[in-house]
Amino acid sequence: MDLHFGDSKPTDDERAAVDALLGPPESSWEGADRSDADLRWARGGREARDRRDLLLPGLHAINDRVGWISEGALDYLCRRLTVPPAEAYGVATFYAMFSVKPRPATVLHVCTDLACAAAGASELCAGIEARLGLGSGVSVERSPCLGLCERAPAALAIKAGDPVRTAVSAPATVHDAVLAASAPDSAPEEPPAAVAVPQAGGDDLVLLRRVGVVDPSSLDDYRAHGGYTALRRAFELGPAGVIREVTDSGLVGRGGAAFPTGRKWQATASQPDRPHYVVCNADESEPGTFKDRVIMEGDPYALVEAMTIAAYATGAHQGYLYLRGEYPRALHRLEHALAQARARGLLGADILGQGYTFDIEIRRGAGAYICGEETALFNSIEGYRGEPRSKPPFPVEKGLFGKPTVENNVETLVNVLPVLTMGAPAYAAIGTAKSTGPKLFCVSGSVERPGIYELPFGATLGELLELAGVRKRLRAVLLGGAAGSFVRPDELDIPLTFEGTRQAGTTLGSGVVMAFDDTVPLPRLLLRIAEFFRDESCGQCVPCRVGTVRQEEALHRIVQRTGAAAADDIALLREVGRAMRDASICGLGQTAWNAVESAIDRLGAYE
Amino acid sequence: MTVTPLGIPRRLLEFTIDGEPVRTPEGSTILDACRAVGKDVPTLCEGDTLRPKNACRVCVVEVEGSRTLVPACSRKAEPGMEVRTDTERARHSRKIVLELLASSVDLSTTPRVAEWIKEYEAKPDRFGPDAARLNEEPKVDNDLYVRDYDKCILCYKCVDACGDQWQNTFAISVAGRGFGTRIAVEHDAPLTDSACVYCGNCIEVCPTGALSFKSEFDMRAAGTWDESQQTETTTVCAYCGVGCNLTLHVQDNEIVKVTSPHDNPVTHGNLCIKGRFGYQHVQNRD
Numbered sequence: 001m002d003l004h005f006g007d008s009k010p011t012d013d014e015r016a017a018v019d020a021l022l023g024p025p026e027s028s029w030e031g032a033d034r035s036d037a038d039l040r041w042a043r044g045g046r047e048a049r050d051r052r053d054l055l056l057p058g059l060h061a062i063n064d065r066v067g068w069i070s071e072g073a074l075d076y077l078c079r080r081l082t083v084p085p086a087e088a089y090g091v092a093t094f095y096a097m098f099s100v101k102p103r104p105a106t107v108l109h110v111c112t113d114l115a116c117a118a119a120g121a122s123e124l125c126a127g128i129e130a131r132l133g134l135g136s137g138v139s140v141e142r143s144p145c146l147g148l149c150e151r152a153p154a155a156l157a158i159k160a161g162d163p164v165r166t167a168v169s170a171p172a173t174v175h176d177a178v179l180a181a182s183a184p185d186s187a188p189e190e191p192p193a194a195v196a197v198p199q200a201g202g203d204d205l206v207l208l209r210r211v212g213v214v215d216p217s218s219l220d221d222y223r224a225h226g227g228y229t230a231l232r233r234a235f236e237l238g239p240a241g242v243i244r245e246v247t248d249s250g251l252v253g254r255g256g257a258a259f260p261t262g263r264k265w266q267a268t269a270s271q272p273d274r275p276h277y278v279v280c281n282a283d284e285s286e287p288g289t290f291k292d293r294v295i296m297e298g299d300p301y302a303l304v305e306a307m308t309i310a311a312y313a314t315g316a317h318q319g320y321l322y323l324r325g326e327y328p329r330a331l332h333r334l335e336h337a338l339a340q341a342r343a344r345g346l347l348g349a350d351i352l353g354q355g356y357t358f359d360i361e362i363r364r365g366a367g368a369y370i371c372g373e374e375t376a377l378f379n380s381i382e383g384y385r386g387e388p389r390s391k392p393p394f395p396v397e398k399g400l401f402g403k404p405t406v407e408n409n410v411e412t413l414v415n416v417l418p419v420l421t422m423g424a425p426a427y428a429a430i431g432t433a434k435s436t437g438p439k440l441f442c443v444s445g446s447v448e449r450p451g452i453y454e455l456p457f458g459a460t461l462g463e464l465l466e467l468a469g470v471r472k473r474l475r476a477v478l479l480g481g482a483a484g485s486f487v488r489p490d491e492l493d494i495p496l497t498f499e500g501t502r503q504a505g506t507t508l509g510s511g512v513v514m515a516f517d518d519t520v521p522l523p524r525l526l527l528r529i530a531e532f533f534r535d536e537s538c539g540q541c542v543p544c545r546v547g548t549v550r551q552e553e554a555l556h557r558i559v560q561r562t563g564a565a566a567a568d569d570i571a572l573l574r575e576v577g578r579a580m581r582d583a584s585i586c587g588l589g590q591t592a593w594n595a596v597e598s599a600i601d602r603l604g605a606y607e
Numbered sequence: 608m609t610v611t612p613l614g615i616p617r618r619l620l621e622f623t624i625d626g627e628p629v630r631t632p633e634g635s636t637i638l639d640a641c642r643a644v645g646k647d648v649p650t651l652c653e654g655d656t657l658r659p660k661n662a663c664r665v666c667v668v669e670v671e672g673s674r675t676l677v678p679a680c681s682r683k684a685e686p687g688m689e690v691r692t693d694t695e696r697a698r699h700s701r702k703i704v705l706e707l708l709a710s711s712v713d714l715s716t717t718p719r720v721a722e723w724i725k726e727y728e729a730k731p732d733r734f735g736p737d738a739a740r741l742n743e744e745p746k747v748d749n750d751l752y753v754r755d756y757d758k759c760i761l762c763y764k765c766v767d768a769c770g771d772q773w774q775n776t777f778a779i780s781v782a783g784r785g786f787g788t789r790i791a792v793e794h795d796a797p798l799t800d801s802a803c804v805y806c807g808n809c810i811e812v813c814p815t816g817a818l819s820f821k822s823e824f825d826m827r828a829a830g831t832w833d834e835s836q837q838t839e840t841t842t843v844c845a846y847c848g849v850g851c852n853l854t855l856h857v858q859d860n861e862i863v864k865v866t867s868p869h870d871n872p873v874t875h876g877n878l879c880i881k882g883r884f885g886y887q888h889v890q891n892r893d
Contacts, residue, residue: 539788541664
């Protein structure tokens with residue numbers, strides 16, 4: 001590799017931010033002043049290139065300190081990591097939270113996605129922009145879903161500096177959001193995670209039973225509430241025994257694909273290639289989803305324990321927790337939990353005196369929905385653009401760093417704890433024969449008590465909405481998020497199981513249930529969904545990159561039209577949508593048309 | 608004498624294409640097998656000297672048991688696979704992909720695409736006159752080659768050729784995302800400020816003419832570019848001892864561009880700046 005760096009130099013601040021992550025440079029080969037020794041020996045090569053995965057943390061370090069990524073800063077980071085500047089530039093421009101153009105140190109992300117749009121996000125944005133005129137030192141950015149749907153509308157302020165400061169305002173008013181942006185340190189504290197769980201403290205909860213009950217910062221409190229009994233049981237059973245229990249429990253992935261977890265673990269464990277990795281997908285970016293955030297904020301040790309069990313079962317000694325960049329509080333809680341677990345011998349070498357070694361590293365995403373796709377997530381961790389890889393080979397064979405990898409999302413992992421503590425038969429007895437166990441649903445929109453609900457599989461949509469206090473004049477329910485589909489108010493008897501929703505021609509997806517009453521303008525909502533996918537397409541394959549644009553254009557044309565006037569464009573939407581579903585590389589393009597199609601077919605939008 | 612590397616012998620596996628049984632060496636792709644039996648599957652981003660990227664999706668085929676269509680260029684053939692190349696479903700996706708591409712970029716210099724647009728009855732105009740396009744001006748910032756990204760379909764071939772697959776210069780990459788995705792050097796700078804070493808291997812692999820010789824670009828602008836008047840002569844580069852093959856494209860007794868045979872086992876179509884662009888001395892007749 002013949003690297004070429006420009007003349008631009010980093011500022012002292014930028015250099016310090018990178019050095020704080022990577023340590024001081026050792027020779028002129030990686031950006032230090034030249035010494036006599038540098039004339040006689042070279043440093044770099046494979047050893048430096050193997051640190052390519054520190055590119056994303058490096059970009060974060062600069063962006064956190066300065067608020068944007070300058071040419072000099074990017075070139076310095078590239079020199080330190082032996083990464084070609086063109087590639088690093090490609091990575092930096094991929095993520096929505098980074099900027100390669102100068103901008104104010106404070107960025108206020110105002111969510112304009114589905115739940116927030118229904119709760120008046122556009123008026124909020126206009127109000128904030130009117131208050132924060134030019135020269136306020138705050139850049140107001142319209143953001144996709146911030147995962148705070150139960151408290152819509154939401155805003156997240158990020159103020160660059162050392163350290164970076166963040167503040168969340170939700171439900172946001174113009175006054176609160178401006179306050180959060182101008183003085184993040186003195187902004188009022190967020191309500192505890194348990195506020196998002198209306199059933200908190202209930203006796204029949206399995207997955208959420210500790211949220212609001214334990215102190216999320218206390219390992220002792222976690223253990224006093226049954227923490228680490230599942231890991232002890234795992235050590236008793238041995239890796240094969242754990243996989244047997246998970247398989248027998250019937251647990252399937254909760255991220256939307258519903259793949260049997262036991263089979264995935266078994267497939268990874270049996271790969272001869274080493275090392276194996278465990279990756280926790282905590283990049284929850286589906287509009288309307290916030291369950292993983294609530295678990296990580298309210299019961300962080302549960303995730304740490306569950307990842308340890310997954311690693312033990314599949315023979316991994318290193319785990320990565322890929323956390324979406326918009327979750328500062330979850331990041332702090334998890335960082336604290338990891339440090340405590342390490343200090344107490346629950347991570348690191350010789351866990352619980354069992355001679356088993358495992359540790360977890362947190363990797364922060366930077367605003368890209370596509371990074372929730374498992375192979376795009378690997379690319380993102382490895383320091384490449386978050387573009388999905390084509391499958392096969394599947395991650396169990398060639399995943400992170402090309403090695404066998406088991407990837408599960410937060411909710412799936414947390415399910416492993418009750419599987420082990422109550423045993424596979426008892427767990428499998430919950431729910432239905434084909435959809436076993438408890439399930440989390442993120443209910444938001446036109447309901448009295450939005451939040452996370454835990455129900456055994458098999459409850460109906462109507463029962464769930466009843467629990468959340470559905471308002472009168474319900475117009476539509478979006479099931480499964482932006483990649484899911486709409487159902488009508490007269491379809492509320494759909495059982496919330498994988499087989500039941502499939503039979504009804506819809507999907508559970510990631511467990512999103514968004515209710516919209518008749519005050520919500522449906523065409524605007526559909527346009528927002530189309531805009532979301534156009535914005536979040538990685539741009540790699542043609543059907544998705546151009547198809548999402550053509551669909552959004554057609555929806556713009558028909559937003560004021562109905563009936564025969566819209567027929568041509570609806571036919572066009574269908575044709576493009578069919579090709580996107582058939583020919584896109586990954587799930588984003590394949591599902592981008594689902595919600596709009598269901599609104600046309602089931603709700604009669606544009607009729 | 609041309610040396611043809613034979614490679615290690617490979618087992619044959621059997622599967623069916625459009626109901627016909629075929630036998631193909633283990634490890635070959637569906638596309639390889641299709642071509643071996645004379646089936647014409649359209650391809651744009653596939654490159655004979657590069658690893659398949661399967662980004663354009665015009666080569667999609669139906670594979671029994673697969674939920675979605677499958678890119679023929681990258682999917683390895685498996686024993687017992689039932690592949691159908693010409694179903695309504697596959698044709699529909701190809702047609703839409705051609706429409707999406709042709710409505711967003713200029714495909715006027717892309718070989719064979721006009722033929723496919725006709726074959727699949729694609730109508731790129733139906734997205735209306737306001738359909739978003741790139742509308743980029745050609746980037747002419749050096750005397751050797753021109754980047755006309757209005758013609759770029761983002762096949763990634765130039766990135767792969769410049770990067771770890773051949774040149775190892777890593778001067779170009781993909782930046783941005785979604786419809787704003789583009790090929791760029793670092794900081795979107797001019798090529799002259801980048802790591803580019805002007806080997807021109809990216810031009811060699813570009814399937815649409817988005818990257819071209821300055822000579823070709825100028826002649827096209829002047830209306831004097833005429834491939835039917837050109838002769839191609841393959842010879843040996845005289846600059847160093849490696850002995851790379853050069854194919855000189857000559858029009859009106861002037862060299863207008865230089866390519867290299869892709870089946871050459873030493874260069875695989877790659878050259879350096881001297882072989883690719885250093886031909887002026889040949890036609891300096893003063």
